[in-house]
Amino acid sequence: xxxxxxxxxxxxxxxxxxxxxLLAIWYSRWLVVTITGLMIVxxxxxxxxxxxxxxQGLFQFGGVIPTVSEMDGETARDKDKDKEQxxxxxxxSMPGISLADFRRFAGSYATVERFNEFVRDxxxxxxxxxxxxxxxxxxxxxxxxxxEPIYTFVKLEATGRLTPPKDGNTNVLGLRFNYTHPSPxxxxxxxxxxxxxxxxxxxxxxxxxxxxxxxxxxxARVTKLDSTIIKQQLQQDAYRQQVMGLKEIIARNPQAAAxxxxxxxxxTEDTARYLPPMTLLMTAEVLAAESNQDVAKIKRELEQTAxxxxxxxxxxxxLDATKSGETYLRNLESVKEDVFKGRNLGDNVVRQxxxxxxxxxxxxxxxxxxxxxxxxxxxxxxxxxxxxxxAVAVSMILGLLLSITFVVSRKRRHDKRMRLSI
Numbered sequence: 001x002x003x004x005x006x007x008x009x010x011x012x013x014x015x016x017x018x019x020x021x022l023l024a025i026w027y028s029r030w031l032v033v034t035i036t037g038l039m040i041v042x043x044x045x046x047x048x049x050x051x052x053x054x055x056q057g058l059f060q061f062g063g064v065i066p067t068v069s070e071m072d073g074e075t076a077r078d079k080d081k082d083k084e085q086x087x088x089x090x091x092x093s094m095p096g097i098s099l100a101d102f103r104r105f106a107g108s109y110a111t112v113e114r115f116n117e118f119v120r121d122x123x124x125x126x127x128x129x130x131x132x133x134x135x136x137x138x139x140x141x142x143x144x145x146x147x148e149p150i151y152t153f154v155k156l157e158a159t160g161r162l163t164p165p166k167d168g169n170t171n172v173l174g175l176r177f178n179y180t181h182p183s184p185x186x187x188x189x190x191x192x193x194x195x196x197x198x199x200x201x202x203x204x205x206x207x208x209x210x211x212x213x214x215x216x217x218x219x220a221r222v223t224k225l226d227s228t229i230i231k232q233q234l235q236q237d238a239y240r241q242q243v244m245g246l247k248e249i250i251a252r253n254p255q256a257a258a259x260x261x262x263x264x265x266x267x268t269e270d271t272a273r274y275l276p277p278m279t280l281l282m283t284a285e286v287l288a289a290e291s292n293q294d295v296a297k298i299k300r301e302l303e304q305t306a307x308x309x310x311x312x313x314x315x316x317x318x319l320d321a322t323k324s325g326e327t328y329l330r331n332l333e334s335v336k337e338d339v340f341k342g343r344n345l346g347d348n349v350v351r352q353x354x355x356x357x358x359x360x361x362x363x364x365x366x367x368x369x370x371x372x373x374x375x376x377x378x379x380x381x382x383x384x385x386x387x388x389x390x391a392v393a394v395s396m397i398l399g400l401l402l403s404i405t406f407v408v409s410r411k412r413r414h415d416k417r418m419r420l421s422i
Contacts, residue, residue: 024411025404032407036399043395052180055187057378058150059195060174062371065097066206067364094152096171097202102149109201110144112137117323118197129186133179133193147198148176177378184381191378196326203325203368211316218309225302232295239288246281253277300349307353311339326369332361 025032097105108114115137124130136143149172177194181187314335315328322328336357343350 021408021411024407028407028410032400032403035403035406036396039399039402040395043398051384052182053184053187053381053384054178054180055184055191055378055381056376057177057191057195057374058174058376059177059198060372060375061096061172062373063095063367065095065202065367065372066101066210067367094171096152096173098171102172105202105205106149108205109198110137110142110147114201115197118200121323121327124193127189127193129181129183129190130193132181132186133190143194146177146179147194148178150174150176174375179378188378188380192374195374195378199368199372200325203329203364204323205325207315207319207325207328211312211319214312215309215316218305218312221305222302222309225298225305229295229298229302232291232298236288236291236295239284239291242284243281243288246277246284249277250281303349304353304356307339307343307350308357311336311357314339329361329364329368332357332364336361 112134115134119125119130119134136146152171152173175195175198177191179187179191179194181190315332318331318335319328322331336354340350340354343354345351345354
């Protein structure tokens with residue numbers, strides 16, 4: 001009866017019916033089962049072969065980044081005076097990186113060129129898994145799905161705040177790393193390396209910007225101090241000439257040196273010339289002595305500034321010779337020792353400059369290399385991210401669809417040939 005219905009449908013020009021569809025699948029049931037079974041085996045095999053492990057870690061920034069330089073007498077905690085209340089208030093900067101700075105740093109460390117420079121500088125070409133990590137930088141998403149910033153608040157928390165945070169307070173407190181690899185050991189090692197590389201790139205970018213700015217600033221300060229010394233020396237010459245002239249006047253008029261019976265209450269620019277010569281002489285000598293003290297103070301500052309300039313110029317050449325922020329930072333002590341080699345550290349001026357550089361280096365190493373670290377992980381994954389049950393289910397569905405499509409298309413070709421023969 002079914003065959004007669006099928007022949008009747010073919011004669012009537014009907015190419016497809018539900019009865020023909022079910023008959024075709026029933027007659028080819030073993031083919032459907034075979035294709036579906038093969039797809040399940042292939043899917044299960046692929047899930048087992050392509051098994052991967054994900055290592056996770058949380059990396060925190062250890063303070064205000066970039067740190068406030070000790071060179072200018074500032075620290076991470078600045079003290080501002082409240083003029084209205086006459087009190088001192090401490091204003092502590094939030095830890096982490098401001099959003100604007102982080103976006104700039106992320107644009108640097110997310111490039112494959114920067115990663116290749118770091119690998120070559122640290123001689124990591126032969127490390128297992130380094131090429132897989134390099135491919136992540138060249139992928140479509142880059143490392144944005146691997147390195148995620150951690151903000152001071154999340155979106156859900158922001159809805160409960162009474163006052164919305166300003167952009168300056170939206171700092172990036174740390175980073176979350178999620179790296180996947182077929183080997184759990186390599187996944188953990190590469191996540192650790194990513195944390196080190198990211199902080200290294202941030203440090204390198206900070207000093208690349210800071211050193212050039214410092215050199216320009218110190219050169220301008222040297223020029224300004226030198227001009228101030230010249231101005232003070234010209235003023236000293238004027239004071240010396242004034243003292244010599246007053247002494248000649250007093251020598252010609254001894255009675256002018258006698259103490260007067262009147263005292264001057266007020267002095268203006270116009271009436272100062274009528275003061276007794278001895279008073280004018282003492283005033284000129286006092287002003288000359290104050291000018292000498294100012295010149296000595298400026299010369300000490302000029303000597304310190306010249307030492308700092310020499311240090312930063314040598315640091316700039318050291319920065320150009322390396323592509324690693326950590327390497328550069330740890331080499332700053334040797335640069336300092338080279339600059340102060342042969343200098344008399346017993347001199348207070350030299351010693352003060354030496355101490356300023358030492359404190360700045362120690363502060364940077366503490367914040368960038370010691371306090372900035374993983375506070376969780378990177379973990380050594382124990383279970384793969386792939387799920388065989390899901391792979392089997394997907395493979396079974398794909399196998400059924402593929403086998404049914406094949407059976408139906410074969411049935412249609414057969415019906416077409418039968419219709420043409422009839």
